[in-house]
Amino acid sequence: MSIPSVIQTQAGLWGQAGLWGQAGLWGQAGLWGQAGLWGQVGATGPSNPSALADPALSLSVAAMRDELLLASAQGRMPAPRTPGGLFGQGVGPRAQSLLVELLGGLRVLAHEQGQGIRLQFRDAAEGARWQTLLSLQAPEPGYLQAQLRLVDADLPLRDSRAVEIHAQCQGALAYLLTVSGQALQERPRSAEFLSAALALQQALQMRCKQMLAVPRPSHLAPRLLPCIDVPAHHSFPSGHGGESYLVAALLSRWLARIGDSGGVGAMLHQAAHRIARNRVVAGVHFPVDSIAGRLLGAVVEHHLLALAGAGDSPRAQLPGPGGWGEPEAGVPSDVRSGSDHGAQPWYEPLCGWQLVADPLEPAPDLQALWRAACAEWPEST
Template structure:
């Protein structure tokens, strides 16, 4: 299950049921008693309409980013999500005699790489993941200790991020919306990679894995939890003022690693899935920050404003299948700096959301 479920509305749909189990529309229970009451009330208080327009609204400018303040959060999310996805190009990589390991690649346009992931070749597949299963056996010993974490991290980890960074989303709602946007974007991209790479889940290799949570019905590689956890960590590190970064970064990175490992302990991910998710999440986060800050006069470091690091991950480049998840081996990547204006859309909507969130953070972190 992706941790972006809540941000995508899957969990929110539960709120569409009224207190008596009645469906809701526009915040009102849909029952005939209320509908009849509204009809009768209007008939009793509204005089005959002699004029056709008693209110004359002012039309906002076309495609003005400030219009985003007029919409519901779900509308802002989908509007901004379009601008994030529109420049992207996804392609699969077939195995060749020179490189028998197939993969998938995400670019901006036709040539500006964001991330490339490869899986083991057909000949290497079962040996590699058989070695990964042995690592999972050792991690399974921590199930008693980590069960509460595993269950509470099925959905986005806002409580954990709040515990570290004092998100206080009642006061920082724009930050909450920005994180939800980052989660939704990561979820879209990771699912495309999962489909292309189509790596079976651990339970498909052994009946002794016996996960303690339902196995998600999508591919194992890369890990969605790792992708999204590392994406949120970098977005928050880039969003907050410099006075916050030194104390936040190590804790956010440690939380992302622990969240990723918990999925292996639960029995639904190989360690290598989290390694791939870390690579993908970091590069997606840098691309996200790039699009949000191009007109926000705010430099994210690393990387420099206007760029991201393109990363490539091939699990067998790191080692054999007995290689455990190690956050320290993140590929530094190749910096893609100052993308040509024609390769990226005008960032005004995303920039508006970034500034609204950025303005919620004081320059100095509380002691």
């Protein structure tokens, strides 16, 4: 089976949306557009062509039909087999179906007190209680004004990073896959799981952006003159920050199964950190946007693992109990510090984090896909 086109092509699951591109989610290059997973360059498009897409071949098969049927009469035909469950459909229909399961039982609400939102899920306890996975508060205008100085301080990096900044607008995933040193063409279920995780991340972050409505740095300070197009959605949380963290975290988990003791995982998280910082260098994000995006990515990762029966549910806050503090505290930690503190967003001073063993509604399709993905990374002995 060929690898899903979210990994195989730069068009990917989102087409040119979010971290992996520039056009809208449902635009011509978006999720269901001409270059998306289900579009002309998607899982069912030319990158995975059907032989009968060739008109000449199709007519030739039709011309042979009577002759073939006569030959088939000489023997018994196998009984038709239609496998059920998640893997009874092709890659594209599976992804569409799975997204419904992932979004089920989730909601994003405005916080009753102030400028914030709550991402919640409904547990499987008696009475089906709503539990808060993530509480996000929009930074105050004065805090953003102070962070503009940090954006200004990063502008000199544009000269040395301009090429990668532009390249990461179109295909940042390729950077992380290259760092991992693994060929996901040989691990199609893992590629599908990444696609599903990114689909959920993108949907949730866009909802958070809309509800929190934090302006872009260049909207507050036109002097920044961003070196790339300013996206047509709000700034907080950062999509690049969240999606790159999510991919790095999942790849790191799988690499640990085959013997990586953290070396490649640290490189993946540093690459994700650099991708997020490049958006600050470009002038389209505040540093604190990256912390929020990475925290949302961690919430999505742990929520998916909990649904798959491989972990506990997260409880996350930004800001945490200590409040926003100084603007410099809103800069993501660098992985090169040599500890996990730079890799994991819950160690950031601004964040609150804990894991809870919640009763969850079964997610059978996600569980099946997670088991199939992990089977592609056999544990080293």
